[in-house]
Amino acid sequence: MIPVDERDTSASSGNAPDVVVVGLGPVGITLCNLLAAEGVSVEGVDAATDVYGLPRAIGMDHEVMRIFQNVGAADALAPAVGDYRPSEYRSAQGVLLRRFESPAEPYPLAWPPYLTFLQPELEQVLRDNAKRFPTLTLRTGLESIELKDPHAPILTLRDRATGETTRRTPRFVVGCDGGNSFVRRSLDIGFEDLGFHEPWLVVDMIVEDEHAQLPQTNIQFCNPSRPHTFVIGPGRLRRWEFMILPDEDPDDVNRPARIWELLSPWLRPDQARLWRSATYTFHALVAETWRKGRVFLAGDACHMMPPFLAQGMVQGIKDAANLAWKLAHVLRGTPEGLLDTYQAERRALVRDVIEITKRLGRVICELDPEKARARDAELIAAMEAGQGIQIRQNLFPPIRHGVVAHRADGSLSPGVGEPSPQPWIVSPGGRTRLDDLLPSGFVLLLAEDIDAPPALLEQARKLGVTVHRISRTRPERTPLAEEDGVFAAWLSAKGACATLVRPDRMVFGTAANVREVEVLLRELRSHLAG
Missing domain, CATH: 3.40.30.120 (Glutaredoxin)
Structure with a gap:
């Protein structure tokens, strides 16, 4: 556990940090590392006293791994990272409807295009990595209770153990504090609802029987009687996600006996250990604005998306990478107008990613048998025409706005807004x-x-x-x-x-x-x- 430091770092004490990051999940701790790597004075605070010990996100791409590389954490992450298998969509009868693959080596960014990981271990590695930077301080067990004046932020924190309050007056505040973000609520920022709200059960299992007969790829089971998903995680972690049907009670579906009923086509209770189960409503939301004055939002605090392309945490980490260099430049004297490009670049792109994910979610979540048969026929025809195998990374658009170069006619030159190659x-x-x-x-x-x-x-x-x-x-x-x-x-x-x-x-x-x-x-x- 990282100890709480109760010292006041308000402006009156003469040592206010340049940036306070609220929330030390994967997005917040990544932002702290990125800023500190640029020499920025940054303080990361979190209400919890330690890393959350159960898995949540499970997939990341090569851009995210490159970000971790560039803060010096890649080697330490190796034990927490695994391969990401191809993903298949299959009908209720087991017919292949669609397949997502990764490009072959040599990889364009030197890392495998997609990877699985264990989130608790990843967060701990990034917290340990933070100790490398003398300008970075992490403080846990501090709850944010008040945020005043976004143009000259005053953040009040309360020590959850002692009740003592302290005040921070940094140049900038970034809320990386999740879907129920205190920072977003303090700024009275609402969400644009993109029209996807589906309840699912997520089950993480540690498989202890090496002879268990499980699929060797990730599979979206597009079965109208109950859509469900299978994901191969690192090591012995295997994840199942089951759609909760309209007439079901989420609490009832999440009972151990019911979970084992759902898992019975694959596993017996003596073959695996239940690590975590949780019910979620998968949303498609994007915050109306990502900045007020000198306060910013990143990650789930400003967008939520269905999990069908494993983009939630990925896009949050990319928020952090986009914002970090711009804050560092402004703190070194670049005009603050540069910071307007954060929302201009990221919001439009994230909205596109949500729409892409939502469309795939609609394919997977179809409950009407007749519509499912029509869907299957259409996707099978595409497979037979050679159009059903896709590269996952090709689904996503590049940055099109903000700090990118334009030709004289206003168009973008080839490659603009893409990640640059890393040979x-x-x-x-x-x-x-x-x-x-x-x-x-x-x-x-x-x-x-x-x-x-x-x-x-x-x-x-x-x-x-x-x-x-x-x-x-x-x-x-x-x-x-x-x-x-x-x-x-x-x-x-x-x-x-x-x-x-x-x-x-x-x-x-x-x-x-x-x-x-x-x-x-x-x-x-x-x-x-x-």
Whole structure:
């Protein structure tokens, strides 16, 4: 347990943190690590005294793992992380309706495109990792009880053990405090309801019989008599999710005897141990605004989505990565207008992800037998036409608004708003992921055959952009020689010779020649000037 520190860090004490993060779940603790890695003075507070010990989220993607890599936590996370199997949709008769797969190696971001994990272990690793940063303090057992004036935030906290109250007056507050967010309620921010409210039972089992006959892939059972889901977690963790039918009582469905009835097609009670069961209503909601003054929302505090693509925590971590670099830049003197791009970028994208997830949820949750038969016929026809196997990551759109480069006609150049590639770099000392060799901040990555004139290099330097060439065939020209041609292939597919990459490793823009690189740098200067 991380001890509570009861000292007052209000402005009058002269040591107010730049940022207070409320909530130390996976989104909040990630944001704390990201800010501290940028040298920001940050305090993370949570009402609970320790990490919640049961699993909740179970899937994450390569962008999230890259974020953990960039705060130095990836190696320590290895024991908590597992493979993510392909996902299949099957009819009540067991017929394959749809299949989601991941791209083959070499992976575009150096990490497997999707992974499973154990949330309690992940959160603990990130809390332990926080000890690396001298500007980061975590305080637990502190309940947020009042938030005044979002334009000059005054946050009051109460020690749950002693009842003592303290006050914080940071430059910024970020609410990462979940679906029932105190911060969101204090700001009187409502949700846009996107029209999905379905009750489900979630059951996590530790399988103790290695001979238990269980599926070898994740499966969405699109059975109108009861839609349900099977997910293979790390190690011996297996998850089942069962839709609660309209005439059922959630409390009754969540009784151990009833749970074992539902699990009986797969397991006997002597083959597995019940770790957790809980009933949820899966929602599709997005907060009307994600910022008031100098107070922000991230994660479940500003969006909730059905779990059918395992995007809830993933999108929250991406909120944190998007907001962290912008707060750090503003704290170093960039105009505060940069912070307006947080909502502009993230809300539209998250809303799209929710709509995509909701559409898949409607497919899975169909209870009408006639409509289910029509759905099955349509999906089977798509499978027979070669259209039923999809790459999960291809479902999601890129960033389209905010700090991204536009062409003269207002369109986005190829690759804008996507995560930039992260190839493996080879050297006499071994192989390393690209980000581990790059500084934080904006970077300009060049193909091996482009020569950057001194004027361009000076233009980049003045903006704080570091310039690096990545070689594929002539490693003598640069210390960054990639192993599998991932970066070169990506540039070729975009018709580009260079890419300007943001601190969150998202693509600001691509360029086909030196002149277009210069245009990118000028546009970046405009964005950062406010």
